[in-house]
Amino acid sequence: MGHRSRNKQPPPEPLKENASPKKPGKRKADAVEEKAARPAKKAKDQTQKSKKASKTKKKRASSADAWEDVEDDMGVKAQARSLFEDSDGEDDAFVGDLDEFDMDDDEPLRGPIQAFDFDTDEEESETEILGKIKKSKQIERPSQIIPTGSNSDSDDSDADSDDPITMANMEARSRALDAQAAAEAELDMEEMQAAAFDEDAEEDFDMDDEDEQVEVEDVSHLPTAEEKEEEKRKGGPDVHVVQRRMRQCVRVLGKFSKRAEQGRSRSEYVEQLVSDIASYYGYNEFLAEKLFQLFPVAEAIEFFEANEVPRPVTIRTNTLRTRRRDLAQALVNRGVNLEPIGKWTNVGLQVFESSVPIGATPEYLAGHYMLQAASSFLPVIALAPQPNERVLDMASAPGGKTTHIAALLQNTGVVFANDANKARTKSLSANVHRLGCKNVVVCSYDGREFPKVMGGFDRVLLDAPCSGTGVISKDSSVKVNKSERDFTLLAHLQKQLILCAIDSVSPDSKTGGYLVYSTCSVTVDENEAVVDYALKKRPNVKLVDTGLEFGREGYTKYRGKVFNPSVSLTRRFYPHVHNMDGFYVAKFKVEKRGKNSTQETSNNGKVDTEVTGITETNVDEKGEPIGFDDEEDRPYLEEAARRRMKAKGLRPPPRTSTVKTAA
């Protein structure tokens, strides 16, 4: 466990608080208090604004208590989940213990039950109606994907008020806290950028006392190999030293030629920074480096910081049972403080606070909603199933996306909800029943057996098993339990699954012919590399626009690898950018094999046309057989079989072959 993640211990001054604009957690509030107690250390060119920020931080420390346990408890409970299997954290059947929403106050939540007139014209905008409950910030600030309240006009004093929390003042207090957190996140961001990029700043800090000066001088140069050894011998560096060294490295890497120590290379700074990130946030060095490489230096820190903050609690209205406005009304009447997630979804609600366990309300039990991360709406929106279609959800347990698909099909057509893990199909079936899905067939095959089991689907969703590097805030065990070998095995499985998923789509479908591939991981090996592999192995598919309104473009080049330019049509989602779990979505159109066809690869709005050269048989563009080389695959398949046996409590036979990992 890293310095930053150590539970409930008095934390160090955070490197950068609240990268993700959310309510502060206990550790952060404590950190603010500690900061206030320590001798002031100011940025040289500190503005009025940042003075105000430190004031706000102190205020927040005293006012945020009512929220803190919510976050900490959620973190602990979420950690109990098995990530590999249920990596996007959706409800696993009955989730009856979300009682962390209970207020800490001795005073129970009181106040008149709110009644809203929902009997207005059907055509009245739902956002407008929900705005009566909580004014939608999406309207005011459409660039935000999940609202944070940063644009709230509430007075800060609302958050500090000593008055008891009531239904009447809860909204204002909630907004004020959100606004504080967002304002601080912005300021932190500015400070970080200033530290990294301010050309004029020769020194990071003014020294307010001599002790500080000594400490800062100590970390202003990179430790030599001997010093590192010494540091290790003493049980690792002091957390404050690590923090300042990280800041220092970020700053140097921002303008290397000017700021680096003489004789030290860029890679030495990167190495030191990665090693400090690993120890500060509690990652193994391999994963810290893998994730660090995805972003520019300062942004990488934002990503790691965002992984320390829980994402918003969100629910998806089950339109087979109710309408969002009715659900919102019912939950508000039970003391739930919520608002629509954003314009991009008409079924999502963000829960800010609740006086009842949100996983055990009568509405939940009656299947009116699914507890579901906002990011998991995305692949289904991209899939866009049409009524009466035949859809395959190849890796579907516990069914968040299956039940969403069933709802979009309006209980027509059929969804085959498959999952290789039979035990997990129980929670899948439970959710299917609870949500009243009548068009779902649950089955349990290894996805690689499709399309032999059944093919000819109008649409296929492959929400692939993955490393879960997008959901570290939910399951911090990922920080230490993923090795290079895991990524090699996962990418191999994903490549096998994606070919089977493509082959299960009917190119003759009148209404569809689409595959959506998604993961809750942010690594390139599990995303763009898999998609690019599929494009190479199956020339009869092309990538198309996902139809999602936001998300960063997929990489077309990454660390020496060059992918098909159309991979830019795929979309990446990040906790520090979109305030949702890290996610990846790609959408393919499957065309007929055996005919030369024109492939449109739209790249940044430009449309390239190329002849794909599809052949009659199952061969790739070099005339080599498509599919897997049995010999090459044997160790991987053997490894998978061993894992399955272990999972069932059986002892696997000795290995006859070994899986090669990349050098």
Ligand SMILES: C[S@@+](CC[C@H](N)C(=O)[O-])C[C@H]1O[C@@H](n2cnc3c(N)ncnc32)[C@H](O)[C@@H]1O
């Ligand atoms: C990311 S989770 C799926 C989450 C699900 N789509 C949802 O929205 O609730 C990945 C799933 O893949 C399943 N899985 C792993 N290997 C598989 C395989 N070879 N074939 C089919 N499913 C597999 C796991 O059991 C796990 O439930």
